[in-house]
Amino acid sequence: MIRVSYILWLAFFMALIIALFQVKYTVQQVGERRDATIQQIDETKERVRKLQLEWEQLNQPLRLTKLSKDFLIDFQEGVAGSIAPVEQIPVRPDNLRPVAFLTIEEPEQAFTAEALNSPDNLHDVGSLRPIHAPDLLNALISQQNTVVLSE
């Protein structure tokens, strides 16, 4: 009876020791991962901070003023009358209301998923066609209601 209890105790203590070691090393590993993560977070935060500062530097009012003068044709500052209550803004007449600002040609045939993924078909698929920014800009300037994107 005594021997059985000894064996049980021994087994219990062995299991406890093994568990303790496992816990210890797991904790160490978790600690190392935590340290690495903290370092990564700090580095990322530092990079974000530098990027924010670069962004602020790029957005200096003087620089933006120069850029807007050089590249935004007819772009003007707000003047008296630019700010008004919503109810004072007149409703756009129906004949001036844009039907669709942007239309994209429908593909001539249905494509399978496999075909959609094929690089050869990309240029034929309307939804995947790259939008050509100058077309949009021209449409804005000429106040066209519909933009048809060219190939």
Place this chain on the structure above:
Amino acid sequence: MTAYTPDPSTHVLGANLGQSQEQIRPGNPAKATRHARAISSFRLWLLGVVFFGLFAWIGVKIVHLAVIAEARGPLKVIEYVLDGPADEHRRSRVEDRVGRILADNVYRKAAYANPSKIQDLDSTLAGLAEIFPDMNISELASRLSDRNRSFVYVRRGLTPQQEQAVWNLGEPGLNFLSEQHRVYPKGNLTSHVVGYNDIDTAGLAGVEAYFDKSLQQGVAPLQLSIDVGIQHVVAEELAATINHFEAPAGAAILLDANTSEVLSLVSLPDFDPYNPASQSQAQLRNRATYETYELGSVFKVFTLAAALESGAVQLDEEIDVTGPLQISRFKIKDFHPHNGKMDIKTIMSESSNIGAAKMALRVGNRAQKRFLNSLGLLTPSEIEVQEVSTPRYPGNWKKTQTVTISYGHGVSTSPLQVANAFAAVVNGGVYRPATLVKRDPSAPLNDGERVISERTSAMVRDVLDYVVKEGTGGNADAEGYRVGGKTGTADKPSRGAYNEDARIATFLGAFPIDDPKYVLLVMVDEPIPQEGTFGFATGGWVAAPAFKRIVERTAPMLGLEKVVPAEGESD
């Protein structure tokens, strides 16, 4: 020889357990054995219990950490890293009122040398000379030759390319350390507000110096009341005016009329915050908060307010402004002389010194001083920058001083204080000290100190409206907005007298004048008359047009709607 016989009385077990001689008599061996077994069994159980208790405690602790504490949330250190500042030693960021960064710290590498460990001094110096062409190599050589030194800065604030190049030299005596570096993304634009730091990021000027301690603690960002967009417009217009009138300096301040938050504070010339040591004194001088000026006729607004509030003058009465007015040995004259009586509105719109003097004389010197003091014009401003000075005023405040102060000569204050006092006069009569710190818009506005009644404030606004519509402030009449204000042209004191060739031209106004939201002061130091101004360099010709342009450009940014003129009223 005597055989050894153990003395039962000295048996360790028995002695320790305090057993009696009789219990362990050698004559009863079976009983002794049973007794010994019982004792060892007891000890084993005792050890077992102790060990079990210890392991159980460890087990409970593990379960607690793994399950219960985990369920409560992340460990404190993780929480700190994710939500708190990455580095508690990093100086706090300074932001404008919408969160644009005005100053922040980043880590940059500094290269240093340990002269005792340098292997090849000549090739190291040659390499450094190539990487840093502007470096004084002979001076560095003398420092690196001193083998007793263990630390010599080679260059601080390295770019990543420079750091890599130094690293590539492969010199074991060269090393790097990370240092904080203060960055001012808006540069000169906010230099007089934000200030600057020394190379160890200790604040030396502006809010950087004023809030140095709290910024060093690296707590939440310091959010200022300044709006960079507004600041740019104000600075641009002030610079244009200064250039046009060939003036050496100027200042402009835009205040929230009710909260006294400073939305823009410009002092020109400004300076490069990265390199303050190389800037001139003229650039470093803050003309909005530190320099004090006698701003001339804009003080008549305070004279009028004091006279109306005390009942010394009624708005509808007329005062004889026939000049000159003899006070002691001084003769007071008007820029636009008039013989006979003049009503209060015309006294202000024509900026009559004699009219203002007579109003002040009715108020009396004591009441005048008390009133100006209540407006914060006789004590240093509480604005949160390092550069604040004490106003200067006569120690002996008598009749003559009362008269000169009534039209802005004799009390020398900073432009910010004058704008702050003006805000109190036009906002309904409550004085709140100007601040550069953004207030919480959801928090109730502090009571401030009532300096005049709402009725008096309304009367003053009415008069200021008239000054712009019909008087010297006509050039400040902004398109689409109702403004009111007062011009000021003051000869600068020089060697105990006033120099008629060196003037301060000011316009101080509020918009919209019927319910003031903002107060704007434009001041130009020593403008030179130009062709387009018919030889004048007065506040009305110099500062008022700048005021008008600033209002027209900033009012839409501030969300102010265009005023539609009432019927029969000209736009």
